[in-house]
Amino acid sequence: MPLITGAVAVGRSLLRRHVVPKRFLGRRPHSSGGNGSSAPGTVRVNATTIEGKDVSFTAPCGMTLMEALRDVARVDIEAACDGTCACSTCHVILRKEDYEKLEAPSEDEMDMLDLAPQVTATSRLACQIKLTEELDGITMRLPDETSNEMK
Template sequence: MPKMTFIERNGQPREVDAPIGLSVLEVAHKHGVDIEGACEGSLACSTCHVIVDPEWFAKLTTPSEDEEDMLDLAFGLEKTSRLGCQIVMSEALDGLVVRLPAATRNAGG
């Protein structure tokens, strides 16, 4: 089974099983990782904002315009920021590393 690593807000890495077909948000919830996801993946908030490790960022699909709009509202936006609900695990993403931002802002959610 593919794995992924969440870098928690305290800087500690946490490797978890990441079943193919689940979003990063769903994987986080499955393992009790502290990501809110207030809109449950409907692209109506930015509370599942994650910062993708630069080595992995280029391997992701391009964000949609709706995702870009929601990211504009995210706290602590970085060049490799994405919404966890929009990254779906695949074999190609086995080993994915994402960092949780220092805080979230529930704008629009």
């Protein structure tokens, strides 16, 4: 079996690998078992898309929820401002227990949410949520519509 030594890019960080079997390169992080917990350094994310499809995936800690939805799960999320908190197109509606794990939204985020349709008491912008191990199992849904103030 061919082996590769060196660093493997994951998100914006590098993970050092001394010896990695070639067959494992390019694989996404995965669940560590049937108990629903993720491998160390990853977060399990559960989302319901605009179309009503349930998607579950793991993403590396440190990336934003918006990046995870767009880049890891390939969910169709507009993210018009690319995560700069200048629009509301990455608006998500979190489960109450997940919302309560987060710090309060900033004034800028609240201003953008004021422009979003279908805002609820547990609405947040996915670009403002940094994934951490404490958020493992985070569950949200994307609202039926978004509003792009950048057009």
